[in-house]
Amino acid sequence: MKISVRNLEPTKAKLTVTIDKEEFDPYLDDARKEIAEQITVPGFRKGHVPGKLVDQRVGFQAVAGEAVNKALPDFYTQALQTKDIHPMAQPDVEVVEMPESASDDTKLKFTATVERRPDFELPDIEGMTIEVEKAEVSDDDIDQRLEALRQRFGTLVSVDRPAAKGDYVNIDLDAQIDGESVDSQEGISYEIGAGNMLDGLDEALDGLSAGEETSFESKLEGGEHEGENALVKVKVNSVKAEELPELDDEFAQEASEFDTLDELKAEIRKNAEADTLGMQATKARDAFIARLEDGLELPVPKGVKADMIKQQLQSKGLTEDDATAEQKKEAEDEVVKQLQDQMVLEALAEKMDVQVAQSDVFNFLASIAQQYGMDPNQFISAIIQNGQIGSAVEEVARSKGLLAGMREVTFTVDGEPIDLSEFLGSDENDAEQGAAEAAVEADESVAAAAAAAAVADTLSADE
Known part of the structure; x- marks a missing residue:
């Protein structure tokens, strides 16, 4: 096999x-055997038709086409590995x-244009020390947690005043195009300021009281007339405001097992402080990746x-046409x-010589299935059938490479080393580090997980 590579861009190559004939011949033979299982030739048992007769019966081009379909993925993979x-x-x-015929000495030749990872050299991480923000x-963290708990115990009460941002309104909507109603809904509950319905709705509702109505123009977000401009009439049936309980001992007793607000605050602080090590691990992860990328030229495939x-x-919920310049940026x-x-992280996994076992991949997919409340075996089968198992393997390799790399580094806070072993684990228990990876990669956006989640969404919808 002869391979030549032309780099079209730093992130695109043409192979x-x-x-050679002797490399392609086995694929031709296999194709003839497969076709022989499907055709009937008088005087021969099915599957035992000689190759020459197969060529005559279906034509050499059909045989060669079948062989090429099987050969190209194999030779393409070999070419990628050979040229790194x-x-x-x-x-x-x-x-x-x-x-074009069995006697033709013409060699099989193909080109493959592919977007690729650019060439770059990772820094040596052995003995590396990284300072991490503490x-x-x-007090603001405690206040925010306390406020979130308070909102869980809030109630909605009717108010006799104009609606304002944060209020909950019950409304009727009627969308009209050229004076004809194309969509209408009654009794919709909506929080003013949520911004998750029609453009212009928040502004139209602000200042309206119960029983009042108005109209505004907006682009419809769904249905038969999606994307069309319509005149939307809105009527307010009721206005309610959220009423939050007072922060006192009585609230503490209702919302927890504690008798006083001070005791509740102390427990919230205790839980928050227990979370700081996980936060520290996330900061260490971000600092580690930033150090790896520092000074590197990393163009991405267009x-x-x-x-x-x-x-x-x-x-x-946006398209490239209706997204603003800021949203696109x-x-x-x-x-x-x-x-x-x-x-x-892919380069790091290769540098660390990370090995991905089948159990690693299944544990990764099972954790996603658990999040969706699905049967892990059914979910994994769906991933395989959708051809996404490769993405899962790559994501597990990146995760294991990240953990392995971080174990080689000393992380410090205010100059003092910090112990992250609870989250980084060891080489021996990588397969059991689902919780550790979740902590270290809490807000990581990964294509494999997204693809797997998409399958989960599809399966959930089918059910």
């Missing part, structure tokens, strides 16, 4: 692969030449980036960061 190319997307493959519990930006916007920054982290 030209030429296969790490693909980040599916290739664009074109067959340039192939034999994770502390502030096609992959464009696809992920589109997906990012869609996850927020935010999505692009998130995607670039995600891709750069992914590339660096």
Whole structure:
């Protein structure tokens, strides 16, 4: 096999692969055997038809086409490994030449254009020391937790005044196009300021009292007339405000097992302080990745980036046409960061010679299935059937590489080493480190998890 590589961009390469006849012949033979199982030739048992007769019966081109379909993935993978190319997307493959008959000595030749991981050199992490910002519990943290608990015990009460941001209203909506009603709903409960319905609704409701109505223009978000402009009439049936309990001993007794508010606050602080080690692990992770990327040129594949930006916007209910420049910039920054982290962690996993066992992958997928309350075996089968097991393997490798790399580093806070072994585990128990990985990667956006979650959503919807 002869392989040549032309780098079209730092993140795109075109491979030209030429296969010798003796390398391609076994695929032709296998194709003939498979076809022989499917055809009937008088005088021969099914599956025992000679190769020459198979060529005559179905045509050599049909045999060669079947052989090429089986051969290309194998030779493409070999070419990537030989040239140390790490693909980040599916290739664009074109067959340039192939034999036209069994006696034709023309070699199989194909090209594969693929977006790839750029070349870069990771820093040596042996003996590395990284200073981490200290994770502390502030009075504001305690106040926020206490306020969240207070809101859980809030109640809605009717008010005789104009509606304002934060109020809950019961409304009727009627969307009209050219004077004809195209969609109407009654008795909808909506929090003013939530911004999760129609553009302009919050502004229209602000200042309206129960029994009053108004109209505004907006683009419809769904249904048969999705994307069309409509005149929306809105009527307010009732206005309610959230009434929160007073922060006193009586609230503490209602919301907890404690008798006084001071005791409740002390317990909240205790729990918050117990969470600081996990926060410290997250800060250490971020600082570690930042150190790995420091000074590196990390261009990202243009096609992959464009696809992920589109997906990012869609996850927020936006298209590239209606997203603002600021929203597009935010999505692009998130995607670039995600891709750069992914590339660096993949390189780290290779450098650390991380090995991924089947149990590692199944534990990873089982943890996602658990989040969705699904049967792990059913979920894993769906992942395999959807062809996403490879993404899961890659994500597990990145996670294991991250943990292995962090174990080689000394993390300090105010110059003093900190012990993160509770979250980083050891080489022997990587497969059991689901909780540790969850803590270290609490807000990590990973393509594999997203793909797996998409399967979970689909299965849940089917059920």
